[in-house]
Amino acid sequence: MVEQRTRAPRRLFRFGSGSISALAFAAGAVALWSTNALVGKSLLASHPVSQVQFLQFTGAALVFVAIRLMSRERVAPVTAGAALIPLAVGFIGLVGTMVLQYIAFASMPVIEANLMAYTWPLMVAAAVIALENPRRPALLGLAAVVGFIGVALVISGGRNQSWLQGDLVGYLAAFGSALCMAFYSIMVGRVATSPDRLLLPSSLIGVALTFLWCARDGGAWPPVGSDLVLGLYLGAGPMGLGYYFWSRALKLESSGKIAVVAYLTPITSTLLLTLSGERLTMTAIAGAVLVIGSCVAVGVERSEAENHV
Numbered sequence: 001m002v003e004q005r006t007r008a009p010r011r012l013f014r015f016g017s018g019s020i021s022a023l024a025f026a027a028g029a030v031a032l033w034s035t036n037a038l039v040g041k042s043l044l045a046s047h048p049v050s051q052v053q054f055l056q057f058t059g060a061a062l063v064f065v066a067i068r069l070m071s072r073e074r075v076a077p078v079t080a081g082a083a084l085i086p087l088a089v090g091f092i093g094l095v096g097t098m099v100l101q102y103i104a105f106a107s108m109p110v111i112e113a114n115l116m117a118y119t120w121p122l123m124v125a126a127a128v129i130a131l132e133n134p135r136r137p138a139l140l141g142l143a144a145v146v147g148f149i150g151v152a153l154v155i156s157g158g159r160n161q162s163w164l165q166g167d168l169v170g171y172l173a174a175f176g177s178a179l180c181m182a183f184y185s186i187m188v189g190r191v192a193t194s195p196d197r198l199l200l201p202s203s204l205i206g207v208a209l210t211f212l213w214c215a216r217d218g219g220a221w222p223p224v225g226s227d228l229v230l231g232l233y234l235g236a237g238p239m240g241l242g243y244y245f246w247s248r249a250l251k252l253e254s255s256g257k258i259a260v261v262a263y264l265t266p267i268t269s270t271l272l273l274t275l276s277g278e279r280l281t282m283t284a285i286a287g288a289v290l291v292i293g294s295c296v297a298v299g300v301e302r303s304e305a306e307n308h309v
Contacts, residue, residue: 038272054213055234059236059237062232071196097180098239104173111279116178119148150292
């Protein structure tokens with residue numbers, strides 16, 4: 001009995017090289033993702049969402065091409081059916097998440113859209129309750145419910161104490177973005193494909209689709225100077241390296257240890273938006289606290305569950 005008690009703390013704090021690398025990759029992803037809404041907001045003030053998205057997918061594609069060229073991994077031949085699953089995971093996770101997120105950014109207050117888009121950890125928690133056998137399902141369920149109550153407060157109290165001040169399409173897009181990212185986070189560790197091979201085809205599809213979107217919208221093209229640099233940064237940083245780091249982290253360590261790091265994203269991104277001049281009412285601030293707190297609670301619970309095994 002004493003031996004079991006002494007082993008538990010060791011197991012809790014023991015990190016192998018894989019776990020340390022996973023934590024480093026996850027921290028890098030969070031740092032990049034935290035800048036996404038702030039930079040996106042500045043570009044959307046003067047450019048249509050289609051142009052911002054085209055630059056973003058172009059920057060991401062360049063990063064994934066560079067990573068692929070530097071990779072020494074041998075590509076084994078696969079059947080068309082086996083290749084469809086990784087393609088679907090990458091497309092939903094990358095194209096679905098980012099396009100819907102930026103539609104939300106363009107259709108409602110960015111700080112609200114950002115908080116709603118980062119409810120994906122709560123959706124992952126709901127999936128864990130439904131598909132797995134968590135140690136404390138009631139606690140996970142309560143945390144998820146509290147988080148979604150927080151989302152409701154953000155929507156109702158974001159501006160002028162009334163509901164749906166932004167475009168309804170924006171709110172639906174923000175939830176859709178969160179669903180796509182939750183799906184990707186669940187599935188990426190379950191496919192054998194490396195992150196660069198998983199994400200490169202999707203980024204190229206994104207470049208093609210957003211180019212057609214730009215052509216349909218018309219308008220002045222292309223952005224120049226600092227706007228061009230910021231647009232490519234959104235692709236190379238938050239989208240390109242951010243997704244690559246997060247995918248590497250999930251493949252190295254799928255436990256709750258890195259989940260806790262990922263749940264810091266809504267905290268840091270909301271802080272940056274607030275410092276840039278974005279404001280929430282007290283009601284919306286209370287909702288933001290519930291969203292962030294529930295995300296952290298879910299992460300801690302999953303981490304404890306993994307260490308308990």
